Amino acid sequence: MSTSPTLVLTTGGTIDKAYFDALSEYRIEESAVPALLARARVTAPFRVTELMRKDSLELTDADRALIVAALREAPETRIVVTHGTDTMTETARAIAAGVAGKTIVLTGALAPARFAESDAAFNLGMAFAAAQVAPPGVWIAMSGQVFDGLKVRKDRAAGRFVPV
Amino acid sequence: MSTSPTLVLTTGGTIDKAYFDALSEYRIEESAVPALLARARVTAPFRVTELMRKDSLELTDADRALIVAALREAPETRIVVTHGTDTMTETARAIAAGVAGKTIVLTGALAPARFAESDAAFNLGMAFAAAQVAPPGVWIAMSGQVFDGLKVRKDRAAGRFVPV
Amino acid sequence: MSTSPTLVLTTGGTIDKAYFDALSEYRIEESAVPALLARARVTAPFRVTELMRKDSLELTDADRALIVAALREAPETRIVVTHGTDTMTETARAIAAGVAGKTIVLTGALAPARFAESDAAFNLGMAFAAAQVAPPGVWIAMSGQVFDGLKVRKDRAAGRFVPV
């Protein structure tokens, strides 16, 4: 299908968390996305841009404005945004309000990509495919499903995204 | 988007290869797909059916007839087929000739899912999303791209799928 | 060498940390040790006992008394203790003061065993071997080295154990 280049915009979130023994804490670190794409042997054209490294609970309106601006200014029309899961739907609404004519797919992970047992690679694969195949609009690829980005919520206790 | 159930039909291939020390050889083993879907925390409805465990170089016309029959008889209209990569495009042609009105996405892996550095999880994620989002037809999700299943070939030396 | 059974006593620490999305935090979880030993295809006789699930910074004198009591009461004379790294040397001193005639090896990890890139499996292997081969006493197996448990400290900034 489309072979136009895909942009992957990283903003942080659990997908990029690493463990720092010296601090006994987890922190969002250099994005795991380039390593995931290398392991996936992606040869379709893409570029990765790190926009910020934030837990999604810490994202402000200003951060969301930055994300929207980056999406508007990008030459690509097919874009994956990696993002913390807790406020992913809020960012989806901001994008829907601010960006038109592009296929934008948000994804992330419930367990860090650096974990052996993580949903990160699968989710990134879903987002990559959805960015190529789905019509313009805002989508969320999580829990094995490509959701309309405005008709989904995270059920935090259950650890899954569900339609609304 | 669609939440109709997804069928995953496994046929073997590198994605399911395991190592048997007693034989000093690799063999296609119990499919790695259920474990990949569990790790991906897929909560969208799906079922997995193991149809055969074959290297795709060993697939016969009779095997392909079996695959086509299974696809026709399945109640699902959104189907992922995991398959060895070497003759994936040949099976795509057989499916295109024999199945209509369903979205069928073939995928596999260049390195076994049981390897730490495998493209399996990403590819399966791509296929899962494409099965939900793409229109009816036969697609191949490999190398970071969702291809028209009739317009792609494997460049074996380069280890990638390319459009034709 | 010795084939007398090995006891593995787990007390928690980074080696057993898992991530809980619903809490956006990491917590010490069911020990990763049994899975590590299964993956290592250990057929030498052993048993695993979970004594506590604590970050080693939270261990109290009462906890250390419990550990010492468990080591004294165990029928095994070759024992591995998995433990958080920050106060591992303090527990080593408590054991040296309270247990005699047994080979006791403390180990742990700087990155959780559930991470793909963890030192856990290697460290547990070191401890297992040292428990079989080393003379009675208290040892610490970390950073690729088997240390006398009373002559080692953790250099937290450098993320390594060094002799003193």
Next chain:
Amino acid sequence: MSTSPTLVLTTGGTIDKAYFDALSEYRIEESAVPALLARARVTAPFRVTELMRKDSLELTDADRALIVAALREAPETRIVVTHGTDTMTETARAIAAGVAGKTIVLTGALAPARFAESDAAFNLGMAFAAAQVAPPGVWIAMSGQVFDGLKVRKDRAAGRFVPV
């Protein structure tokens, strides 16, 4: 305990097997040992030398003579040899006959180190510790046990090393 440098001599075997899609086969590849030691955060002094890349069933008397010569000439007295498992005990006998005054520990893996579920890291950790702690002689570290290298055999059907 000993902090004298450890030599790791790699000879091939399953531990170093990788999968080559273009050939649809597994081959012994660049040794996985340096990556395993990096992941294990080994800071104790060591060096790794690749001597050959062979399946142990293919090792000849001349190969074993090379291994013995490398062990004799090495300045280190504590040495780990990674080796295929099928003829590991035969090489142990050759080493016992040809090298004196050094602690030499053979190890390997029943599943390639590049597999997520491999015994490689644990086994290498066992060997590293045994090389530091065991007296001079030839040892085999497999199946969770440090064996006298002359009193052990591989039970190939059971996939384990057992004492003889």
